[in-house]
Amino acid sequence: MRLEIKDLHVHYGKIEAIKGVSIVVNEGEIVTLIGANGAGKTTMLKTISGLRPVTSGQILFNGEDISKMPAFKRADLGLSQAPEGRGIFVGMTVLENLEMGKYNRKDRKKEMAEDLEKVYHLFPRLKERAFQAGGTLSGGEQQMLAIGRALMSRPKVLLLDEPSMGLAPLMIQNIFNIITEINKTGVTILLVEQNAQQALQRAHRAYVLEVGNVVKEAKASDLLNDPAVRAAYLGTGAH
Amino acid sequence: MANLKSSLNLRDKGAEYWERSPKWRRVALAIFFIAICYALPFLNNPLVNTPGSDFQSVLFYPVGMYVLMAIGLNIVVGKSGLLDLGYVAFFAIGAYTMAILGTKTSLNFWEILPIGVGLAMLSGVLLGTPTLRLRGDYLAIVTLGFGEIVRIFAVNTDAIGGSRGIAGIPTPPDVFNAKFTILDPKPYYWMLLTFTLLIIWMVRRMAARRPGRAWDAIRQDDDVAQLMGINTRKYKVWAFVLGAAVAGVGGVVYASQILSIVPDQFNLNISILILACVVFGGIGNVWGVILGAVLLAFTPERIRFLSQPRILVFGIALVVMMNLRPDGILPKKKREHFDPDWHTVEESGEGEIK
Numbered sequence: 297m298r299l300e301i302k303d304l305h306v307h308y309g310k311i312e313a314i315k316g317v318s319i320v321v322n323e324g325e326i327v328t329l330i331g332a333n334g335a336g337k338t339t340m341l342k343t344i345s346g347l348r349p350v351t352s353g354q355i356l357f358n359g360e361d362i363s364k365m366p367a368f369k370r371a372d373l374g375l376s377q378a379p380e381g382r383g384i385f386v387g388m389t390v391l392e393n394l395e396m397g398k399y400n401r402k403d404r405k406k407e408m409a410e411d412l413e414k415v416y417h418l419f420p421r422l423k424e425r426a427f428q429a430g431g432t433l434s435g436g437e438q439q440m441l442a443i444g445r446a447l448m449s450r451p452k453v454l455l456l457d458e459p460s461m462g463l464a465p466l467m468i469q470n471i472f473n474i475i476t477e478i479n480k481t482g483v484t485i486l487l488v489e490q491n492a493q494q495a496l497q498r499a500h501r502a503y504v505l506e507v508g509n510v511v512k513e514a515k516a517s518d519l520l521n522d523p524a525v526r527a528a529y530l531g532t533g534a535h
Numbered sequence: 536m537a538n539l540k541s542s543l544n545l546r547d548k549g550a551e552y553w554e555r556s557p558k559w560r561r562v563a564l565a566i567f568f569i570a571i572c573y574a575l576p577f578l579n580n581p582l583v584n585t586p587g588s589d590f591q592s593v594l595f596y597p598v599g600m601y602v603l604m605a606i607g608l609n610i611v612v613g614k615s616g617l618l619d620l621g622y623v624a625f626f627a628i629g630a631y632t633m634a635i636l637g638t639k640t641s642l643n644f645w646e647i648l649p650i651g652v653g654l655a656m657l658s659g660v661l662l663g664t665p666t667l668r669l670r671g672d673y674l675a676i677v678t679l680g681f682g683e684i685v686r687i688f689a690v691n692t693d694a695i696g697g698s699r700g701i702a703g704i705p706t707p708p709d710v711f712n713a714k715f716t717i718l719d720p721k722p723y724y725w726m727l728l729t730f731t732l733l734i735i736w737m738v739r740r741m742a743a744r745r746p747g748r749a750w751d752a753i754r755q756d757d758d759v760a761q762l763m764g765i766n767t768r769k770y771k772v773w774a775f776v777l778g779a780a781v782a783g784v785g786g787v788v789y790a791s792q793i794l795s796i797v798p799d800q801f802n803l804n805i806s807i808l809i810l811a812c813v814v815f816g817g818i819g820n821v822w823g824v825i826l827g828a829v830l831l832a833f834t835p836e837r838i839r840f841l842s843q844p845r846i847l848v849f850g851i852a853l854v855v856m857m858n859l860r861p862d863g864i865l866p867k868k869k870r871e872h873f874d875p876d877w878h879t880v881e882e883s884g885e886g887e888i889k
Contacts, residue, residue, distance in 0.1 A: 311819055333878075345762055346761070347758050347762070348763060366761075367761040367762060368761050368763075368764045368765055368766045368767065369764075371761075371763060371764035372764055376762070379759055383755065383758065385751070385755045385757040385759070386755065386761075387751070387755055388751065388752075388755070392748075396752055397763060398746070399745075399748070399749070399752075399764050399765055400764030400765070439720060445763075463649055531746070
C-alpha cells in the first residue's frame with residue numbers, strides 16, 4: 297500500500313495551511329513528518345484521513361485518488377488514524393473503545409477475539425484496564441488505547457499524530473518501541489512528531505515541514521546528522 | 536451531605552436492583568408499572584389532584600404529551616448530542632397534517648397518522664441534511680430558526696387558517712369500546728400511552744445496537760467517530776428524523792384531541808420546555824427523561840391554585856433542582872465499569888440503519 301500526496305493545498309477559511317505539499321510513503325516504511333508548531337503537520341494528517349477538505353491536489357492511496365472521499369469510507373480502505381490529543385471515547389470502556397475500532401469491519405465478529413489478543417499483546421496494560429472507562433486512564437494509557445483502537449481495523453497504513461505528546465520520557469520510549477514493532481508486522485506508518493529525535497531514530501525517511509511547505513526530504517538517519525535540522529528541531533545545533 | 540447524596544442515588548440503586556433481578560421479576564415489574572400507568576386516570580388522590588384543571592385532561596396534555604416528546608427529543612439531544620431548539624416544528628407539522636387532512640378530506644385519524652409522521656420525518660430530512668454539518672451552538676440557532684419559521688409560516692398562510700388556525704378537527708374513530716370525544720380524555724391518554732410504550736421499546740432496542748453505539752461515539756467526538764468508519768452524517772440525520780417522527784405522532788394525536796389548533800400553540804416555549812424535561816430528568820437516560828417530563832408538566836398544573844405566581848414558583852424549583860442535581864434527577868449511569876447489558880452490539884447486526 298503506497299500513499300502518495302501530490303501538490304496538496306489546504307485552507308482554513310482564507311488562510312492557506314498547506315501550500316503544495318508532495319510526499320510519498322512506500323509500503324512497509326515508517327515516514328515521519330517533523331516540524332514546529334503550526335507547520336501544518338496535524339492538518340496534513342487530518343486531510344489525509346478526510347477530516348479536512350482539500351483545496352486542490354491529490355491523495356493517492358494505492359494509486360486511487362481518495363481526496364474527495366468522505367472520512368468514514370477512507371477508514372474502510374485500510375487508512376487508520378490515531379488522532380492527536382489521544383482522541384478516545386472517554387465515556388466508553390477500554391474494550392468498547394477497541395470495539396469501536398472495528399465498527400465497520402464486515403467480519404468483526406470473527407476477527408474480534410484474535411485482534412483483541414494482538415492489541416493486548418502489544419499493550420498488556422489495556423487488558424488490565426479493559427473494563428475501565430477511557431477517561432480514567434493515564435495519558436500514556438490513553439495513547440496506547442488510541443493506537444490499539446486504530447490497529448483493530450487492521451490498517452494497511454497507520455497515521456499517528458504526535459503519539460509522544462504530553463508523555464513521560466519512559467512512556468515515550470515505550471510507545472516508540474511499539475510503533476517500531478507494529479511496523480515490523482507489515483503496517484506502513486506515517487508519523488507526525490514534534491519529538492524529532494525519537495521520530496528520526498525510528499523512521500526510514502523524513503520530511504521537514506515549515507509553514508505549510510516541505511523544506512527538506514531525506515533519509516531519517518541523514519537528517520539526524522544534518523546541522524540545520526539539529527539546530528532547528530533537535531536543540532543541539534549550537535555545539 | 537455525602538450520606539444524603541448516596542442515599543439519593545436512585546439511578547444506581549434502581550439499575551442494580553433491575554440487573555440483579557431474574558427475568559420473571561423483570562417481566563412482573565414491567566407489567567405492574569405499565570398497568571399502573573394505564574390505571575392512572577382513575578387515581579383520585581388529593582396529593583396528585585390538580586385543582587383548577589381536570590386531572591384526566593392533565594394526564595393527556597401536558598403530562599403524556601411532554602413525556603412522548605421528551606423521549607423523542609432525547610434521541611436527538613441525549614443520544615446523539617445534537618442541540619435541537621426547534622423541536623416544536625415537527626409537533627406542529629404533525630398537528631397541522633391532522634388538522635388539514637381531517638377537515639378537508641375524508642381520511643380518518645388512523646389513515647392520517649402515518650402521513651403526519653411521514654411528513655414530520657421528511658421535514659426532518661430536509662432540515663437535517665443541510666444543517667447537520669453545523670455543530671453545537673450553530674446547530675441550535677438554525678433549528679431555533681426553523682421552529683419559528685414553521686410557526687410564522689402557519690400564521691401568514693391563509694389557506695391553512697392563518698393566525699386563526701383550524702377548527703373542527705375530527706376525533707379518531709372508536710377503537711373497541713373506547714369512544715374518542717372531547718368530553719372524555721381517557722381514551723386519548725391510553726392511546727398516547729400505548730404509542731409512548733412502543734416508542735420506548737423501539738428506542739431502547741436501537742440504543743443497544745449499532746446505531747446506539749454510533750450515536751454514542753458521535754456525541755463524544757464527531758471527528759473520531761468518522762475515523763472509526765462511522766458515517767456520522769447518516770446517523771445524525773437518522774437521529775433527527777426519528778426524533779421528528781415521535782413529535783409527529785404527538786402532533787397528530789394532540790390535534791385530534793384538542794379539535795382546533797392555532798399557530799401560537801406551537802411557539803418556542805414548547806421547544807424549550809421539552810428540552811428542559813430532557814435536561815432536568817437526566818440527559819440520555821430514558822427513565823430520567825420520563826420522570827423529568829412528568830414533573831415539569833405536572834407541577835405547574837398541581838400548583839395552579841397559586842394562579843399568577845405559579846410559574847415563578849416553578850422556575851425557582853427548577854433552579855434549585857438543577858443546583859442540587861446538575862446532571863438531572865436520574866442521570867445516565869456513569870459507566871466507569873463494564874456494563875454487560877450494553878455489550879450486545881457485536882453479537883447482532885440487527886437494527887442496523889442502512
